[in-house]
Amino acid sequence: MSDVVIVEELVKRYGDVEAVRGISFGIRKGEVFGLLGPNGAGKTTTIHVIATLLRPTAGSVLVAGHDVVKEAAEVRKRIGIVFQDPSLDWALTAWENMYIHGLLYGLSGEGLNSRIREVLEFVELWEHANRLVRYFSGGMRRRLEVARALLHSPELLILDEPTIGLDPHTRARIWDYIREVRKREGMTILLTTHYMDEAEELCDRIAIMDHGKIIAEGTADELKSLVGSDVIIARFDRPACFQSGPVKECRELPDGRVEFVVENAAKALPQLFEMAREAGLRIIEVSYRRPTLNEVFLHLTGRELRDAPAEGPRPFAMMGRRR
Amino acid sequence: MGFAKAFGVMVYRQLKRFVKARGRLIMTFVQPLIWIFFFGVGMGSVFSFSNPVAESFIKQMFGGLDYMTYLTTGVVGMTVFLGSFISGITVLWDKQFGFLKETLVAPAPRSAVILGRAFGDTLVVLLQATIIALVAKAVAPSINLLGLPGALLYGFILGMGLTSAGIVISLRMTTPESFQVVMNFVMMPLMFLSGVFYPLDRLPEWAKAIATANPLTYAVDGVRYWLTGVSMHDPLTDLAVLIGISAVFIALAVYEFSKATIE
Structure with a gap:
C-alpha cells in the first residue's frame, strides 16, 4: 500500500x-x-x-x-x-x-x-x-x-x-x-x-x-454519475411522482419538491409539462440543473449542501473565537 | 529531536513578545513601585518614631530592619511571584489566539516547548525583580546589592515554579473569568500571608499554617536574607523547600502539556 x-x-x-x-x-x-x-x-x-x-x-x-x-x-x-x-x-x-x-x-x-x-x-x-x-x-x-x-x-x-x-x-x-x-x-x-x-x-x-x-x-x-445526467426539480400543487417517458428516476424530496433524473433536461422538460397537464397537476416551480456535487449531496441526503444546518458540537469551541 | 532548539526558540519567543508588549512592560514595573510607594510611605510613617526606645522596639519586630528595608526586599520576591504566575496564565491567550495549536502539532518535544516558555518568562520576571531591587536600594540604602545574584537564584526557582503553576491552571481553565477567581482567592491571600508586608510570627495559627505552605514565604525570606542578612529560616531551608515546591509544579506542567489535546 x-x-x-x-x-x-x-x-x-x-x-x-x-x-x-x-x-x-x-x-x-x-x-x-x-x-x-x-x-x-x-x-x-x-x-x-x-x-x-x-x-x-x-x-x-x-x-x-x-x-x-x-x-x-x-x-x-x-x-x-x-x-x-x-x-x-x-x-x-x-x-x-x-x-x-x-x-x-x-x-x-x-x-x-x-x-x-x-x-x-x-x-x-x-x-x-x-x-x-x-x-x-x-x-x-x-x-x-x-x-x-x-x-x-x-x-x-x-x-x-x-x-x-x-x-x-x-x-x-x-x-x-x-x-x-x-x-x-x-x-x-x-x-x-x-x-x-x-x-x-x-x-x-x-x-x-x-x-x-x-x-x-x-x-x-x-x-455525479450517481445522480445520472441531468436533474429536474419541480414543485406541483400536490406531491406526485411519475416514472415514464424520459424520467429515469423520480422521488419526492422532504421539502415537498420532486426530483426527476433524466438523460437530457432540455428535451425532457416539454414532455414533463405534458405529463403533468395530463395528470391534472399545476406546476408551481420548476428548475433543472446539470448535476453538480450539490445535486449529489441532495440526492444522497435529501438536503441541499449549501443550506445544511450546522449541527453537532464545535469540538474546539474552547480554542478559538467563533466567527 | 531538537530539545535544545525547541527550548531556545520558546525562550526567544517569550522575550520577543515581552519587548513588543509595551503596555505589559510598563505595568509590570509600575505595579510594584506603587506598592513600595504607598505602602512604604504609609506604613513607614506609622512605624517611625523619634523615641529611640520605640524605634528599636519596632526594629526588633522586623528582625532588626527598618520598615522600608523590610518591605522593599519583600516586594522583590512578590514581583517574581505575581509576574511569573501571570506569565504562565498567558497560555490562555495562546489558546484563544490559536498559537497553542501550532505548538501542539509541532514535532518538537513538548517538554522542551513548555520548559523553554517557563524559562523565557522567568528571565523577564527576573529582569523586573532586578529593577525593583535597584529602586529599593534608592529608598532603603541599607540594602546590600552584592547579595542580588543570590536573591535572583531564589527568584529563578520561584519563577519557574509559579510560571508552571500558571501554565497548569490555564491548560485546565475553560473561561478567562476563572483567572479572576484564582487571583482573588488564591494569589492575593498568598501574597499577604508570606511576610512581604509584615512578619509572620505573631499571626494566628491558621494564618501561620497557610504561610508555612506558601512558596512565596520561602522566596521572600531567602531574598531578604541575601539583600539584608536578616531571615526567619535558614536560607538553605528556604532553598530546599522552594526547589521542592517548584519541582512539583514544573513536573505537573510538563505532564499536563505532554498529554494536552484540543478537546
Missing part, C-alpha cells in the same frame, strides 16, 4: 455525541483528497485526529505508515497543517512566526533562512516579512499560514477550510497556490471544504461526509 493516509473505522465521541461514526478512507500519494460536507459533518474532527491533536475513540489512523497515537512525533514531522481558525502569533512579525515554526520543526541556520524567503515569496508576502501579523488582513494571514505549513516541506499538507471567510479574489489566489504546490512539490494534500466548487476545482478524489459518516467517495465525475 502506498497510501499516505489510511483511516480505518475511525470513531470520535465527545461525551455522548458521536462526531465521527466509523469512517474509512485512504489518500494516495500525490493526490488532492477532499472531505466535502456541511458544517458539523465531522470533517474538522477527522483531520484533527489525523494531525494528532485529538485521540480517536476507536479505529486507527496511519500517516506515512505511522500510527497517530503511538508514533505521534513521527506523524507530526511529516505533516503541515493550516487550521480553520488562525494559529499565528499576532504579537510577532511574519518572519518571526516562520522562524519559530522552523526551529520547532528542527530546521535552522542558512537552510531555514533561505527556505523562509522561498515560501514567503511563494505566497507573495516577502515584502511584508517584517510587519507584525496583527496588521495583516485576513487573506494575508491565511497566506502566511499556508507558507508556514509548507516551510518544513511536509509529505502531507492538511488544509481545513482553506478559503472560508475569504473574498473571491483571495480565494482564487489560494487555489492557485494549492495547485502550484501540488505541481512543484508533488505533495499529497488533504483538504476539507463545504464549498462544492472548491472540491470540484481542486480535488482528485472527494469523500462526502454527513453526520459523521462518509456517504460517497470518488472523483467528481464518479460522484
Whole structure:
C-alpha cells in the first residue's frame, strides 16, 4: 500500500455525541483528497485526529505508515497543517512566526533562512516579512499560514477550510497556490471544504461526509454519475411522482419538491409539462440543473449542501473565537 | 529531536513578545513601585518614631530592619511571584489566539516547548525583580546589592515554579473569568500571608499554617536574607523547600502539556 493516509473505522465521541461514526478512507500519494460536507459533518474532527491533536475513540489512523497515537512525533514531522481558525502569533512579525515554526520543526541556520524567503515569496508576502501579523488582513494571514505549513516541506499538507471567510479574489489566489504546490512539490494534500466548487476545482478524489459518516467517495465525475445526467426539480400543487417517458428516476424530496433524473433536461422538460397537464397537476416551480456535487449531496441526503444546518458540537469551541 | 532548539526558540519567543508588549512592560514595573510607594510611605510613617526606645522596639519586630528595608526586599520576591504566575496564565491567550495549536502539532518535544516558555518568562520576571531591587536600594540604602545574584537564584526557582503553576491552571481553565477567581482567592491571600508586608510570627495559627505552605514565604525570606542578612529560616531551608515546591509544579506542567489535546 502506498497510501499516505489510511483511516480505518475511525470513531470520535465527545461525551455522548458521536462526531465521527466509523469512517474509512485512504489518500494516495500525490493526490488532492477532499472531505466535502456541511458544517458539523465531522470533517474538522477527522483531520484533527489525523494531525494528532485529538485521540480517536476507536479505529486507527496511519500517516506515512505511522500510527497517530503511538508514533505521534513521527506523524507530526511529516505533516503541515493550516487550521480553520488562525494559529499565528499576532504579537510577532511574519518572519518571526516562520522562524519559530522552523526551529520547532528542527530546521535552522542558512537552510531555514533561505527556505523562509522561498515560501514567503511563494505566497507573495516577502515584502511584508517584517510587519507584525496583527496588521495583516485576513487573506494575508491565511497566506502566511499556508507558507508556514509548507516551510518544513511536509509529505502531507492538511488544509481545513482553506478559503472560508475569504473574498473571491483571495480565494482564487489560494487555489492557485494549492495547485502550484501540488505541481512543484508533488505533495499529497488533504483538504476539507463545504464549498462544492472548491472540491470540484481542486480535488482528485472527494469523500462526502454527513453526520459523521462518509456517504460517497470518488472523483467528481464518479460522484455525479450517481445522480445520472441531468436533474429536474419541480414543485406541483400536490406531491406526485411519475416514472415514464424520459424520467429515469423520480422521488419526492422532504421539502415537498420532486426530483426527476433524466438523460437530457432540455428535451425532457416539454414532455414533463405534458405529463403533468395530463395528470391534472399545476406546476408551481420548476428548475433543472446539470448535476453538480450539490445535486449529489441532495440526492444522497435529501438536503441541499449549501443550506445544511450546522449541527453537532464545535469540538474546539474552547480554542478559538467563533466567527 | 531538537530539545535544545525547541527550548531556545520558546525562550526567544517569550522575550520577543515581552519587548513588543509595551503596555505589559510598563505595568509590570509600575505595579510594584506603587506598592513600595504607598505602602512604604504609609506604613513607614506609622512605624517611625523619634523615641529611640520605640524605634528599636519596632526594629526588633522586623528582625532588626527598618520598615522600608523590610518591605522593599519583600516586594522583590512578590514581583517574581505575581509576574511569573501571570506569565504562565498567558497560555490562555495562546489558546484563544490559536498559537497553542501550532505548538501542539509541532514535532518538537513538548517538554522542551513548555520548559523553554517557563524559562523565557522567568528571565523577564527576573529582569523586573532586578529593577525593583535597584529602586529599593534608592529608598532603603541599607540594602546590600552584592547579595542580588543570590536573591535572583531564589527568584529563578520561584519563577519557574509559579510560571508552571500558571501554565497548569490555564491548560485546565475553560473561561478567562476563572483567572479572576484564582487571583482573588488564591494569589492575593498568598501574597499577604508570606511576610512581604509584615512578619509572620505573631499571626494566628491558621494564618501561620497557610504561610508555612506558601512558596512565596520561602522566596521572600531567602531574598531578604541575601539583600539584608536578616531571615526567619535558614536560607538553605528556604532553598530546599522552594526547589521542592517548584519541582512539583514544573513536573505537573510538563505532564499536563505532554498529554494536552484540543478537546
